[in-house]
Amino acid sequence: MSKFRKINLDERQMPTSWYNIMADMPNKPQPMLHPATKQPVKLEDMTPLFPVELLKQEMSTERWIEIPEEVQDIYRVWRPTPLHRALNLEKALDTPARIYFKNESVSPAGSHKPNTAVAQAYYNYKEGVKRLTTETGAGQWGSALAYACDIFGLELQVFMVRVSYEQKPYRKMMMNTWNANVVPSPSSLTEAGRRILAEHPDSPGSLGIAISEAVEMAVKDPDTRYSLGSVLNHVLLHQTIIGQEAIKQMEMAGDFPDVVIGCFGGGSNFAGISFPFLRLKLTEGKKLRAIAVEPASCPKLTRGTFAYDFGDTVGMTPLIPMYTLGHNFIPAKIHAGGLRYHGAGAIVSQLLKDKIIEAVSIPQLETFEAGVLFARTEGIIPAPESTHAIAAAIREAKKAKEEGVSKTILFNLSGHGVIDLAAYDQYFSGKLENYAISDEEIQNSLKELQPVNV
Amino acid sequence: MSKFRKINLDERQMPTSWYNIMADMPNKPQPMLHPATKQPVKLEDMTPLFPVELLKQEMSTERWIEIPEEVQDIYRVWRPTPLHRALNLEKALDTPARIYFKNESVSPAGSHKPNTAVAQAYYNYKEGVKRLTTETGAGQWGSALAYACDIFGLELQVFMVRVSYEQKPYRKMMMNTWNANVVPSPSSLTEAGRRILAEHPDSPGSLGIAISEAVEMAVKDPDTRYSLGSVLNHVLLHQTIIGQEAIKQMEMAGDFPDVVIGCFGGGSNFAGISFPFLRLKLTEGKKLRAIAVEPASCPKLTRGTFAYDFGDTVGMTPLIPMYTLGHNFIPAKIHAGGLRYHGAGAIVSQLLKDKIIEAVSIPQLETFEAGVLFARTEGIIPAPESTHAIAAAIREAKKAKEEGVSKTILFNLSGHGVIDLAAYDQYFSGKLENYAISDEEIQNSLKELQPVNV
Numbered sequence: 001m002s003k004f005r006k007i008n009l010d011e012r013q014m015p016t017s018w019y020n021i022m023a024d025m026p027n028k029p030q031p032m033l034h035p036a037t038k039q040p041v042k043l044e045d046m047t048p049l050f051p052v053e054l055l056k057q058e059m060s061t062e063r064w065i066e067i068p069e070e071v072q073d074i075y076r077v078w079r080p081t082p083l084h085r086a087l088n089l090e091k092a093l094d095t096p097a098r099i100y101f102k103n104e105s106v107s108p109a110g111s112h113k114p115n116t117a118v119a120q121a122y123y124n125y126k127e128g129v130k131r132l133t134t135e136t137g138a139g140q141w142g143s144a145l146a147y148a149c150d151i152f153g154l155e156l157q158v159f160m161v162r163v164s165y166e167q168k169p170y171r172k173m174m175m176n177t178w179n180a181n182v183v184p185s186p187s188s189l190t191e192a193g194r195r196i197l198a199e200h201p202d203s204p205g206s207l208g209i210a211i212s213e214a215v216e217m218a219v220k221d222p223d224t225r226y227s228l229g230s231v232l233n234h235v236l237l238h239q240t241i242i243g244q245e246a247i248k249q250m251e252m253a254g255d256f257p258d259v260v261i262g263c264f265g266g267g268s269n270f271a272g273i274s275f276p277f278l279r280l281k282l283t284e285g286k287k288l289r290a291i292a293v294e295p296a297s298c299p300k301l302t303r304g305t306f307a308y309d310f311g312d313t314v315g316m317t318p319l320i321p322m323y324t325l326g327h328n329f330i331p332a333k334i335h336a337g338g339l340r341y342h343g344a345g346a347i348v349s350q351l352l353k354d355k356i357i358e359a360v361s362i363p364q365l366e367t368f369e370a371g372v373l374f375a376r377t378e379g380i381i382p383a384p385e386s387t388h389a390i391a392a393a394i395r396e397a398k399k400a401k402e403e404g405v406s407k408t409i410l411f412n413l414s415g416h417g418v419i420d421l422a423a424y425d426q427y428f429s430g431k432l433e434n435y436a437i438s439d440e441e442i443q444n445s446l447k448e449l450q451p452v453n454v
Numbered sequence: 455m456s457k458f459r460k461i462n463l464d465e466r467q468m469p470t471s472w473y474n475i476m477a478d479m480p481n482k483p484q485p486m487l488h489p490a491t492k493q494p495v496k497l498e499d500m501t502p503l504f505p506v507e508l509l510k511q512e513m514s515t516e517r518w519i520e521i522p523e524e525v526q527d528i529y530r531v532w533r534p535t536p537l538h539r540a541l542n543l544e545k546a547l548d549t550p551a552r553i554y555f556k557n558e559s560v561s562p563a564g565s566h567k568p569n570t571a572v573a574q575a576y577y578n579y580k581e582g583v584k585r586l587t588t589e590t591g592a593g594q595w596g597s598a599l600a601y602a603c604d605i606f607g608l609e610l611q612v613f614m615v616r617v618s619y620e621q622k623p624y625r626k627m628m629m630n631t632w633n634a635n636v637v638p639s640p641s642s643l644t645e646a647g648r649r650i651l652a653e654h655p656d657s658p659g660s661l662g663i664a665i666s667e668a669v670e671m672a673v674k675d676p677d678t679r680y681s682l683g684s685v686l687n688h689v690l691l692h693q694t695i696i697g698q699e700a701i702k703q704m705e706m707a708g709d710f711p712d713v714v715i716g717c718f719g720g721g722s723n724f725a726g727i728s729f730p731f732l733r734l735k736l737t738e739g740k741k742l743r744a745i746a747v748e749p750a751s752c753p754k755l756t757r758g759t760f761a762y763d764f765g766d767t768v769g770m771t772p773l774i775p776m777y778t779l780g781h782n783f784i785p786a787k788i789h790a791g792g793l794r795y796h797g798a799g800a801i802v803s804q805l806l807k808d809k810i811i812e813a814v815s816i817p818q819l820e821t822f823e824a825g826v827l828f829a830r831t832e833g834i835i836p837a838p839e840s841t842h843a844i845a846a847a848i849r850e851a852k853k854a855k856e857e858g859v860s861k862t863i864l865f866n867l868s869g870h871g872v873i874d875l876a877a878y879d880q881y882f883s884g885k886l887e888n889y890a891i892s893d894e895e896i897q898n899s900l901k902e903l904q905p906v907n908v
Contacts, residue, residue, distance in 0.1 A: 004465055004530070005531055008462040011459060073459075076460070077459055077833050088531075107833075147833055151542075151833075170875040173875035173876065173878055173879045174835065174875055176879070177826065177829050372631065375632070376633070379531050379601055381631060418624070418628070419624075421624040421628055422624070425630070
């Protein structure tokens with residue numbers, strides 16, 4: 001097949017297991033530590049927050065974990081997603097590179113997030129949980145979980161980072177449509193929120209703060225559990241259906257990626273596209289580069305430190321071995337709300353430390369420039385998060401042109417930006433900033449990192 | 455295949471011709487009349503407005519019209535679109551009916567409109583036109599044409615009905631992203647607009663007024679042509695790719711619709727899904743009902759009159775033989791902006807007159823109730839226009855339950871409602887009205903219809 005524009009899979013070709021990269025990592029991540037005892041957390045420590053099945057997945061080293069029938073059934077509402085060849089973008093760049101993208105924007109909530117939301121809602125429902133709490137940045141995760149909870153009849157309380165709550169009012173309406181309650185974070189619903197509001201009444205919020213609030217509320221009620229949209233191993237696991245589909249589709253295209261690219265917040269979207277390909281690298285010696293793309297204003301992978309740090313701002317979560325800017329780091333108000341997170345998941349951090357993957361950071365204006373070119377060539381207005389992957393793909397395609405070499409680039413289009421159009425409006429009217437960050441700011445932020453002896 | 459959720463076609467299965475129902479109609483529509491001479495319009499009368507190829511299609515009675523390679527190539531950016539089985543909706547309704555929907559929301563602009571936008575932009579580009587003008591209601595058509603013009607390097611001036619311009623700010627931003635200029639209509643850019651503003655400074659606008667403005671601007675500049683998103687024969691023609699794909703997909707599902715349903719503004723979305731099925735009814739004697747669904751507040755098909763009327767408000771277009779509420783009719787401010795049009799296309803009007811199709815009108819609140827149920831079951835938030843088709847499908851499914859009969863229902867999901875979320879917000883807070891319309895209002899509006907002797 002040549003010069004096709006996209007490859008669809010039939011429902012019956014949808015993968016039936018998730019891929020757990022823990023099985024194939026040369027060095028497994030260090031264990032998470034209990035915030036009080038500083039000892040490795042045990043499954044029982046976490047049951048107030050998560051259902052047992054998800055905790056088993058969190059700690060599993062089995063290579064393949066079967067996707068429950070009920071979850072597969074809901075996946076089929078939108079999956080398998082198409083793989084596109086970005087022919088018009090290639091033409092606009094006049095590049096010898098072949099650019100492919102996996103289109104996760106076709107899901108109910110408009111992003112890859114429902115892949116784990118549906119799975120998490122399902123396991124909670126199966127264990128009799130009545131209510132979930134969660135945080136959300138730009139709202140992609142919150143709306144995905146709202147959809148999933150509505151399907152399985154669970155209540156949902158969403159803490160939405162205040163800056164995004166104000167930037168993206170339609171996200172709240174979308175979550176309400178799927179029956180969720182949404183408040184801006186920091187809120188007065190929790191002790192954590194009230195404490196932060198007392199100190200910083202104008203706090204724009206951050207994912208770290210919102211997580212503190214959601215965790216606090218879940219811990220206090222035995223019928224309530226907490227749900228996280230990224231960072232944790234089981235969340236990354238659920239996203240691997242993306243890359244597994246992409247492998248089949250690339251085979252049908254008669255091609256294989258030299259470079260696999262995903263934007264990076266906590267790691268779930270990057271893991272989703274790249275881990276199944278990394279399996280081929282780790283177990284079959286396939287050559288490929290995997291690039292995680294973070295915002296220049298929140299550069300934990302490229303300028304942070306590798307340390308034990310909390311997943312939230314207040315310090316309620318276990319300590320995670322991660323690349324981090326410190327849990328008190330409040331990222332600038334970029335529109336890619338899903339990438340405004342101080343740390344990286346343990347697996348991805350270990351892979352980066354072991355040089356199995358690469359990371360790059362890109363400033364906001366370059367990402368919007370890339371997003372506009374993509375919208376004008378491929379017809380999909382990308383989410384601000386996804387524009388980071390596009391910008392990195394464009395850099396790679398331009399390099400291929402300069403070097404005069406052929407190259408196959410695959411990136412994950414994590415979501416559409418229809419609800420983020422106000423951000424494009426600001427870009428066109430010259431109101432967007434790059435939010436450069438100095439070494440001093442980073443050093444100051446890392447100073448606040450409490451040292452942990454292990 | 456049983457209990458599948460959707461059927462995708464491969465790109466290579468995409469139809470390569472449009473279907474022209476003129477070839478198979480027992481009674482062809484009466485000719486359009488020149489607004490001044492009241493004689494049948496000739497192709498040459500229309501060349502200031504449209505490129506020759508589109509005018510040939512407008513008057514053609516050939517059954518199949520080949521889709522140009524370049525148009526097929528752009529179609530493949532998002533086509534073929536999926537056919538879904540609405541299993542969760544069926545379950546929620548506890549109906550014996552099988553409900554299918556064709557999902558046109560996956561296009562760049564989020565609706566079926568790019569099917570004709572791309573074709574129209576292409577033919578204009580081929581004939582050396584530099585610039586297009588158009589009107590848009592809710593913005594679905596304007597954004598589709600913005601995308602299409604950007605692909606072929608044409609400039610675009612959009613007149614957006616003022617009420618929608620204010621209700622749906624993201625639509626303007628979307629059009630801007632694809633390089634179009636957008637003004638609220640009535641505007642001060644045209645004589646027609648200025649005249650209406652002088653009389654009604656607070657005019658909410660209407661599709662009829664916006665058409666007057668767009669036509670006026672096109673006529674005044676030899677490098678500019680006009681483009682219409684519905685009503686005309688060639689526009690309906692381009693949409694027939696929807697129904698042709700659906701026929702293949704229903705075959706793959708091993709099923710055939712008893713009822714085919716589309717929402718109705720000017721007729722393009724209804725024609726797109728139904729005309730290819732009507733071919734099987736007209737030429738092969740297949741039994742099926744085709745139902746056009748209009749808003750109760752703009753009921754030209756169910757409560758209007760069949761007469762020659764102008765396509766616009768000011769009276770610049772040819773006279774069209776149509777079901778109409780009169781070209782001065784200003785519909786209530788319902789959120790389904792694309793259905794706020796006083797008349798119906800000539801072909802659909804003739805089919806209704808000949809009882810080959812049916813029509814039904816549904817009040818706004820029932821359509822939103824249907825839209826919310828659909829979002830909560832099938833995961834797609836539908837456009838306010840599309841909720842009309844959903845509401846009619848639900849009525850049919852409930853009737854099947856009452857009668858205890860099996861039935862196959864197919865409707866066209868014309869677009870997603872992500873940009874219309876503010877309408878859902880209003881619905882949830884009880885701020886939406888039904889906008890009932892009295893017989894007297896309709897009679898008064900029809901009185902203004904200038905009688906035309908032919």
